[in-house]
Amino acid sequence: MSIQTHDAAVEDNSNQPAESIATGPSRLPIWEVNHCFKCPVVGMCITLAEQKRLLKKLGLLEKSDGPFEMHETLVASLDKENRLSRRIDNLLERKFGKQAAVLFQLDDHSFLATFKEALESGEVEANLWATAVSPDLSLTCRRSVFGDIHMIMHWNGEQLMQFKRKLSRQRQDMEKMQQRIAEFSRQRRDLKREINAHHREKDELKAALAAERREKAQLQQAIPPSPYPGSAAALEPNDPAMLREIDALRQQLDLAKRQIVSYEEKNRKLSLRIEQQHKINRRVREETRNIITEMTAMNRCDKSCPSFDLCRKRILIVGGVTRMETLYRDLIESSNGVFEYHDGYVNKGAKGLETSLKRADMVLCPVNCNSHAACSIVKNLGKKHNKTVHILANASLSAVSQVIWGEDCNTCILN
Incomplete structure (x- = not known):
């Protein structure tokens, strides 16, 4: 109007x-x-x-x-x-x-x-x-007060633009970090499948070696005792076919031993790669937490903020990436919010989801991590209890932070 x-x-x-x-x-x-x-x-x-x-x-x-x-x-x-x-x-x-x-x-x-x-x-x-x-x-006194207030408003506008530029860069960094996390997760799954395959192959080789050893023992028991205990030649069987079979078994045994050594070396290298991957994952998680801490530190409200009384609002996330629940919690609680999470599964009824939604101040529902049924239930419950439901295109930290800070901290700075 x-x-x-x-x-x-x-x-x-x-x-x-x-x-x-x-x-x-x-x-x-x-x-x-x-x-x-x-x-x-x-x-x-x-x-x-x-x-x-x-x-x-x-x-x-x-x-x-x-x-x-x-x-x-x-x-x-x-x-x-x-x-x-x-x-x-x-x-x-x-x-x-x-x-x-x-x-x-x-x-x-x-x-x-x-x-x-x-x-x-x-x-x-x-x-x-x-x-x-x-x-x-006096006019001089009024002019001095107005001048200070006027320049503060200009300064706040400049600070807001700087903050928005920095926030944009940090969101881009966060998206790159999430891509790296996804790539590390994919590599970790591939390594795990490869290790499992090597373990199965190693077990099969051990079983084959045990069977060959049992067969060798049976062959040795089947060889008649030598009439000349002191003669090495007497220990060997005289049957050419048996000699060839024994020689073939020895070759198979030697091959099996070399394969076991080879697979043990591969297993050792894979173990080292897994340990390196664990270190990379820990570093990525630490970098992600640092980014979240830095971003939320710039968005803390104080008593001069018009929306100060809204900073303890309860944020409910329905669905999302379950393994990122800790990151969601860090993001919201570091901004003076109260975090609540529901996995979005409603096979046993929506009573628990409705209870969480009724006490929430803000509801976030990413569509890429929820079924159509879960999204519809959340929308209907929001209308029923007069709650605003934010439907997100994805469950990334940048998408969640854009909704939270877009409603609160940006409004605080503007006012």
Whole structure:
């Protein structure tokens, strides 16, 4: 809804009772303050949730209205006295009236010193409100306060762009890391299959060697004792066919021994490769955790953030990659969230999933790791319990973080 559309909506209605204005001692009402202060007062002194409540109560909030449209409507209403501007004035008086009354008693020098201290601590809202509505501050003092606030807004915009660029680069790095993890996992599966095949072949060779040894023992028992115990030639059988068979068995035995040695060497090399793969996997997991820690460290809210009370929201992930559950948990809990996971299997009923969904503040459902039935159940449960369900194209960490930070931390910085 544009400013022009709202102008008529916020005008006084003669059929509605006038609302009292809770003005403090000797202060200006909000519609009489200098125009340059109206925008920062609305943007910094009224939270996004409070803006929604103000507009919703007066029927001025459209479904398509975003943060900018709400801000535009509120600032436009402050050009004159009307129902919305009086409600804004009452809200700010309730929030900052007592602090402003104390600040009104200070001279310009003391007022600016107090403002600088508040600016350093990040608790500057009451001082900004007092500057806007005070009738006694000098133009020089007001200009100094406005200049600091104006430059902070510019600095925040620059920091936001730098953060977005860095976040984009880190998402690209994370996607490359996930590709490396997938490649390492594939190599590990191939190595495991190869090792299992070698183990089976080794067992077969051992069984063949044992059978040949048993056959050799049977042949030796079948050879008649020599009449000349001291003669080496007497120990050999005289049957040419038996001699050839014994010679063939010896050759097979020698070949089997060489094969066993060869496979033992292959087994040793494969064991070394597996150990190297384990080290690579551990390093990849550590690098992934470091990236998550660095990304989430830049997105921590504090008490100056308008969405601070939302930072402990419960995040439910339905499905996803089960072996990445620890990474999901690190990502969410390091951002001051409460993590909950459901594997998406509903063969035994959806009661457990419904219980988890009812207590969740945000529900994420990747379609590539869930069946159509599970996705449909999650959507229906979301409608039933009035929960917003985010359907993700994939279960990657970047897709999860984009939804979480796209709703919270980006909004925090913008406000």
